[in-house]
Amino acid sequence: MSAWGAGPLVVGVDSSTQSTKVVVVDSATGEVAARGQAPHTVTAGTGKESDPEEWWEALGRALAACGDAARQASAVSVAGQQHGLVTLDAAGRPVRPALLWNDVRPAPQSRRLMEELGGPEGWAERVGSLPGPAFTVSKWAWLRDREPAAARATTAVRLPHDYLTERLTGEAVTDRGDASGTGWWSSATGAYDPEVLGHVGLAAEMLPRVARPGEAAGTVRPDVLPLSRGTLVAAGTGDNMAAALGLGLRPGHPVISLGTSGTVYAVTGRRPADPTGTVAGFADARGDWLPLACTLNCTLAVDRMAALLGRDREAVEPGGAAVVLPFLDGERTPNLPDATGLLHGLRHDTTGGQVLQAAYDGAVFALLRALDLVAGPETAADEALLLIGGGARGRAWRDTVRRLSGRPVVVPAEGELVALGAAAQAAGLLLGEDPAAVARRWGTGRGERLEAVERDAVAWERLAGTLTAAGPLFGA
Numbered sequence: 083m084s085a086w087g088a089g090p091l092v093v094g095v096d097s098s099t100q101s102t103k104v105v106v107v108d109s110a111t112g113e114v115a116a117r118g119q120a121p122h123t124v125t126a127g128t129g130k131e132s133d134p135e136e137w138w139e140a141l142g143r144a145l146a147a148c149g150d151a152a153r154q155a156s157a158v159s160v161a162g163q164q165h166g167l168v169t170l171d172a173a174g175r176p177v178r179p180a181l182l183w184n185d186v187r188p189a190p191q192s193r194r195l196m197e198e199l200g201g202p203e204g205w206a207e208r209v210g211s212l213p214g215p216a217f218t219v220s221k222w223a224w225l226r227d228r229e230p231a232a233a234r235a236t237t238a239v240r241l242p243h244d245y246l247t248e249r250l251t252g253e254a255v256t257d258r259g260d261a262s263g264t265g266w267w268s269s270a271t272g273a274y275d276p277e278v279l280g281h282v283g284l285a286a287e288m289l290p291r292v293a294r295p296g297e298a299a300g301t302v303r304p305d306v307l308p309l310s311r312g313t314l315v316a317a318g319t320g321d322n323m324a325a326a327l328g329l330g331l332r333p334g335h336p337v338i339s340l341g342t343s344g345t346v347y348a349v350t351g352r353r354p355a356d357p358t359g360t361v362a363g364f365a366d367a368r369g370d371w372l373p374l375a376c377t378l379n380c381t382l383a384v385d386r387m388a389a390l391l392g393r394d395r396e397a398v399e400p401g402g403a404a405v406v407l408p409f410l411d412g413e414r415t416p417n418l419p420d421a422t423g424l425l426h427g428l429r430h431d432t433t434g435g436q437v438l439q440a441a442y443d444g445a446v447f448a449l450l451r452a453l454d455l456v457a458g459p460e461t462a463a464d465e466a467l468l469l470i471g472g473g474a475r476g477r478a479w480r481d482t483v484r485r486l487s488g489r490p491v492v493v494p495a496e497g498e499l500v501a502l503g504a505a506a507q508a509a510g511l512l513l514g515e516d517p518a519a520v521a522r523r524w525g526t527g528r529g530e531r532l533e534a535v536e537r538d539a540v541a542w543e544r545l546a547g548t549l550t551a552a553g554p555l556f557g558a
């Protein structure tokens with residue numbers, strides 16, 4: 083029992099693309115005692131990079147905003163944006179800024195790795211996922227090609243959440259969920275794949291230990307952050323895996339997350355292996371699987387379109403025949419790393435609000451095309467979609483998902499599902515419970531249900547036709 087409520091306090095961290103968010107939660111009730119947030123800088127332009135030192139400082143600031151509650155916590159867990167390549171030198175300092183998940187520069191290395199190591203079928207079977215440009219293995223191959231001196235200076239490779247966990251504990255630890263986004267962890271064997279590592283010149287000693295679900299990473303070192311020395315630290319996980327924990331997700335309940343990335347995923351007991359590369363065959367943080375499709379252009383692309391049009395993001399208008407493929411950062415789903423944004427179907431009477439609606443439609447269409455692939459046979463055709471991420475707060479996003487899917491939508495009342503999932507992982511470690519069961523007890527997945535509306539098949543067909551016609555323009 084803490085000074086704040088019924089049970090010991092736990093801290094959940096979401097170190098995502100745009101910011102770090104922290105929640106301090108009562109482990110008995112799930113009540114949020116304090117919260118903090120601090121922004122990150124991402125380089126503009128084609129390359130997407132962030133300084134890992136800035137994530138650490140942002141974590142300190144977000145924790146400080148929680149005041150005494152963070153210091154009183156008994157356990158902490160860090161969830162982070164997936165795939166990012168953090169390269170450390172012998173002194174444990176970043177050799178260069180981290181290459182982020184949405185950096186498409188490694189597209190040539192991704193294609194090469196695919197050809198050299200068994201083709202799409204080989205990768206799907208052996209690793210569970212294809213080594214798309216997002217995957218850490220392609221980023222490391224890019225670094226070796228383009229910045230060989232930086233690659234040579236690297237003695238340790240981490241993911242964003244591992245880097246922060248190691249700064250907290252001094253221990254090099256990751257988990258199966260985040261490891262499954264590297265491309266060098268095999269979902270078939272549950273271990274690093276020696277052939278992939280050998281192929282890209284990485285020694286297993288350069289990588290963190292992969293903790294078992296429910297295992298601790300260590301304890302907080304003295305005087306590192308506004309946390310108490312000796313606080314238990316869970317292994318952490320990738321941000322999508324953490325959100326699945328926070329929702330207490332069971333098979334048959336697909337999730338759409340609308341943030342910097344758009345993601346669509348579900349939890350399942352069957353190991354995914356999709357040779358088309360649309361579905362990443364991630365592991366979850368518990369021992370099951372998290373088939374997931376991810377787009378590079380979601381909330382930021384739509385907000386950029388709103389800014390270009392000089393409109394508020396909610397100022398959409400129905401009608402017209404405009405189509406927007408909002409591939410401002412290239413695209414991952416579909417796999418078109420060299421794509422750019424496309425606006426089609428303009429007439430004299432097309433309004434700015436219709437073009438903005440078309441941008442929402444394009445972003446949601448890309449995600450919904452992958453829904454059936456990730457949802458699997460456990461999911462009923464009329465099952466509601468769980469809508470999370472910053473965009474889930476917006477009315478236009480909610481309405482677009484309902485109109486293009488024809489399904490009901492449930493928006494959890496608590497917005498920070500990644501941080502809450504990390505908190506549930508910390509509580510699970512502290513109390514010896516399954517973190518998803520902790521989250522269910524807390525009720526974090528409960529929220530507002532918006533009923534289905536008729537599916538807009540006309541808009542869907544227009545988008546599908548435009549995407550097919552535009553393929554050659556984008557190098558498809």
Ligand SMILES: Nc1ncnc2c1ncn2[C@@H]1O[C@H](COP(=O)(O)OP(=O)(O)O)[C@@H](O)[C@H]1O
Nearest residue numbers: 098099100101341342381382471472473475476
């Ligand atoms: N009220 C809102 N309505 C619509 N979109 C919103 C709202 N609040 C935040 N967002 C969007 O959420 C995005 C951030 O989402 P978030 O899930 O926090 O991102 P990430 O975890 O990738 O850093 C912003 O890009 C912004 O466009």
Ligand SMILES: O=C(CO)[C@@H](O)[C@H](O)COP(=O)(O)O
Nearest residue numbers: 098099163164183341342343
């Ligand atoms: O690459 C993926 C999933 O494979 C992304 O979902 C990242 O994990 C970044 O997440 P956000 O910062 O958008 O939450």
